[in-house]
Amino acid sequence: MRAAFLPGGRKVDLQEIDDPRPGHGQVVVAMRASTICGSDLRAIYREHLGEGPEAYQDVAGGHEPAGRVIEIGEGVDRIKVGDRVVVYHISGCGQCDDCRRGYQISCTSPKRAAYGWQRNGGHADLLLAEERDLLVLPDELTFVDGACVACGFGTAYEALCRLDVSGRDRLLVVGLGAVGNAAGLMAKAMGASTVVGVDVSPERRQLAVDLGAVDIAVAAGDDDQLDEILGDGAEAAMDCSGNGIGQLAALRHTRRWGRTALVGEGGQLSVDVSEVIIHRQLTVHGSWVTSTVRMAELLENLVRWGLHPDTVVSDTFPLERAAEAYEIADAGASGKIGIVWPDSAELAPSGQSDFS
Template identity: 90%
Template sequence: MRAAFLPGNRQVQLKDIDDPRPGHGQVVVAMRASTICGSDLRAIYREHLGEGPEAYQDVVAGHEPAGRVVEVGDGVDRIKVGDRVVVYHISGCGQCDDCRRGYQISCTSPKRAAYGWQRNGGHADLLLAEERDLLVLPDELSFVDGACVACGFGTAYEALCRVDVSGRDRVLIVGLGPVGNAAGLMAKAMGASTVVGVDVSGDRRRLAVDLGAVDLTVPAGDDDQLREILGDGAEVSIDCSGNGIGQLAALKHTRRWGRAALVGEGGQLSVDVSEVLIHRQLTVHGSWVTSTVRMAELLERLVRWDLHPERVVSDTFALADAATAYEVADAGASGKIGIVWDD
């Protein structure tokens, strides 16, 4: 089968590798959609960080996979051949407290392996996955919808749940990439009264408005305009920028007694703790991906809301054109980028 690897230095390599065969508790999934995440760009495509959970081990890339099950191994009971599935992209040890709660993302066992990072991911014709990592994709959702849920929408939903968004809230989103747009779309579905977006890119601000993810936008750094719109601040803020300046802006424009979630990876945040956090009584969440339980809940909610995550996808490419797909994603002027296969 064909598979895409990321050797660093903004390169994509296509190789022919052996088709996988399932062992006990494993299934083989024929890929139908595998979207590109900002962490792929930051930590693998541009360079190799090489340590911790972001240590790329020269495996098949892609940690946002969705497809159809074509083969199952011994001991597989819940998932059947023909099932349409989303792959939760971290396979944990299954025994620690975090794994038992469904938060394999936080597993610290040496057995932890993320698809597309430490074990083969979704940028290939076939994917070998553990049954426990699969969620059945509702018929109402497309494979591209599922791939978007596998990381980006799941991550945004977790943060929105942490800050308990409802109709009482105005929401400020800093960073209008795919995760920021996902957060805006779902915040509205959850009842947010107003969603304001901030980004340095005019293209991304316009795209967010066109997608309906935000009601209005403000250029990054324009604090006066933000204060004019939000007054003493938004009840909820979510940083998806992964940038220290953006993270600080999100906190500073959260109103007293408000709630904030930091989602964007990377960045160094320097903050006057007393002035910005303590004296203003803020609740701040660090929110990393989501759980299998929350992701299953999200799939059901998306059907109820009639919300299709694929609307944030601006361009799709065949696996043979993976290099072009990564170039477009890395340019940072588009929406979500996906690699797709014919069903």
């Protein structure tokens, strides 16, 4: 099979490797969609960080996979051949407290291995996955929808749930990449009265408005306009930028007694804790990806809301053009980028969706 590796230095290496065979509790998934995440760009494509959960082990890239099950191993009971599935992208030990709660992302066992980081991921024709890491994709959602949920939408939804966003709130989203747009779209579905977005890129600001992810988009650093729009601040704020300046902006523009979630990876934050957080009585959440339980809930809610995650995808490419896909994603002026196979937009035969 074909597989795309990320050797660093902004390169993509397409190779032929052996097809996987499932062992006990494992399945083989034929890939249909594998979207590109900002952490792929930051930590692998540009350079190898090589530490902790971001220690890339020269495997097939891609941690946002969705596809169809074509083979199952012994001991597989829940998943069947033919199932359309989303892959939760961290395979934990299955025994620690975090794994038992569904938060394999927080597993600290040496057995923990993330797809596309320490074990082969979705940038390949076939993916070997553990049954416990799979969620069945609802009939009404496409494979590209599923790939978007596998990390980006799941991450945004977890933070929105921790913020308890509702119709009482205006939401400030700093960083209008795929996760920021996902946050805005779902916040509106959850009832947020207004979503205000901030980004350094005029192209991304315009895209967020065009997608309906934000009601108003403000240039990064324009504090006067934010003050004019939000007054004493938004009831809830989320930083998706992974940048210290953006993180501080999210905190400063959260109103007294408000809630802020820090989602974007990376960045160094320097803040006057007393002035910005303690004296203003803020609740600050560090929110890292999501759980399998929350992701399953999200898949159900997307159908209920009539919301297609693939609306944030601006460009798709076949696997043989993975290098081009990464170049466009790395430029930072587009929506989300996906690597797709034939039938990536397919709904299940029983799906009665009237989505476009």
